[in-house]
Amino acid sequence: ATVPQLLEPAQRSKPGDLAIVLLARDNYEPLILEQSTGAVDGYAEGATLNTRFGSFPHSTLLDIPWGSQVRASAVDTGSRGRKRRRDDSGDDASTPALEDTEGTATPTSAPAKKAVTASSGFIHILRPSPELWTYSLPHRTQVVYTPDYSYILNRIRARPGTRIIEAGAGSGSFTHASVRAVYNGAPKSDDDRKGKVFSFEFNESRFRKMEEEVESHCLKDFVSIKHRDVYNEGFLVDGKSPMASAVFLDLPAPWKAIRHLSRRRPQDMEQDPNDDSEWVSPLDPRKTAMICTFSPCIEQVIQTVSDLRKLGWVEVDMVEVSNKRLVSQRDRIGSYLPKEKGANPNPADVTEALSKLREVNQKTKEFTRIKANRGEEGQNDQMDVDGSNPEREPNANNKLDESSTEKVWMQGRLIHRAESELKSHTSYLVFATLPPEWSEEDEAAAFAKWPCGN
Ligand code: SAM
Incomplete structure (x- = not known):
């Protein structure tokens, strides 16, 4: 008997296989891979998977190790003209995220013009499992x-x-x-x-x-x-x-x-009276x-x-x-920046935390540039988490904190929480x-x- 792919899958994808396309976190779509009919005029690519992340001719998904990341085709081989895509219409609700088309797009004299979503995104192609x-x-x-x-x-x-x-x-x-x-x-x-x-x-x-x-x-x-x-x-x-x-x-x-x-x-x-079977x-x-x-x-x-x-x-x-799925992560950045340096211990949202991160990065760059100009290689290059150098700034908090040598994103409190949206009936x-x-x-x-x- 043929060994079903779902039970004993091979290492690489091949025509006829069921593949699971990972579009984004927790966003999977099944796809049967088809043999490419070959490029026509270097453009049409046969069966093509069209997603909002770009077009993926099946030929780019075949004979590759399962788990591979695949970049969108450089040329949009999709169904433009037949079905509008999200990218074109800007109308998310009206168009499905994913279409599997026969790739019947007609070659034109200027295919480059069609490269609307050229390499705009990627997908992962996963080996099927139950x-x-x-x-x-x-x-x-x-x-x-x-x-x-x-x-x-x-x-x-x-x-x-x-x-x-x-x-x-x-x-x-x-x-x-x-x-x-x-x-x-x-x-x-x-x-x-x-x-x-x-x-x-x-x-x-x-x-x-x-x-x-x-x-x-x-x-x-x-x-x-x-x-x-x-x-x-x-x-x-x-x-x-x-x-x-x-x-x-x-x-x-x-x-x-x-x-x-x-x-x-x-x-x-x-028991049916006419039925005397056991x-x-x-x-x-x-x-x-x-x-x-x-x-x-x-x-x-x-x-x-x-x-x-x-x-x-x-x-x-x-x-x-x-x-329950437990997610462990670092606490938000703002909550551990030193208070005396103006950080809000409870940043309202991600935007605030990000802007603080940007500020820190900017200061780091500046500090490195000044140090390079002064030829101070080999000297103490400890920086506090907000980018100041406690050794050289008399007004700064002069106490060296062990944790201040760590990368900014490493410094939050390690916390965990239960993810509520685990799919279970x-x-x-x-x-x-x-x-x-x-x-x-x-x-x-x-x-x-x-x-x-x-
Ligand atoms: N366990 C399935 C799964 O994991 O995909 C889902 C089962 S679904 C909740 C219940 C199914 O039972 C429905 O498809 C329904 O048509 C079927 N069903 C209901 N009464 C039935 C009956 N008397 N005989 C056979 N199937 C029945």
């Missing part, structure tokens, strides 16, 4: 973010070889993360090769989109996606059990789906099954917990992931365990292994 996909994927629903799914996958014991049931697929964020968890690049046993994600989605357009993504990300061998109402139709695939041992339900009413996840036909599930469980009878449900309301949790217990699930507990996570089937034969076999057996 985490970056989560950041950049086209949102069709609320998605599960990395802080939640990393914890969930750990708790439901997803590892190479695990078969996971997931519903609903939604935007595929969890699907991509879980497929990597169950994929084994170096299988040692048949069990290791069995890892697969069985995903179900009720909404038809989301299902079709997921099918396309699974296909274009070469995940078909590792993800089965079905168009299904799991409340009514359960989790069998073509009438057969997926033999799963891990389940993740991100559904509005998970309790309606849980009844399909028992070892035996639930008592309240009526109940088929989607779970592997030989393995302990782990489940996680993801619900925003406590009422949903209560109903889910109650139904899990009734159906024999044990070790039921609930967790809320409350992730706060929900309650309910976990539970269903023990494996245990028959008379299992008991006899186990007993026979005891030293005092027989």
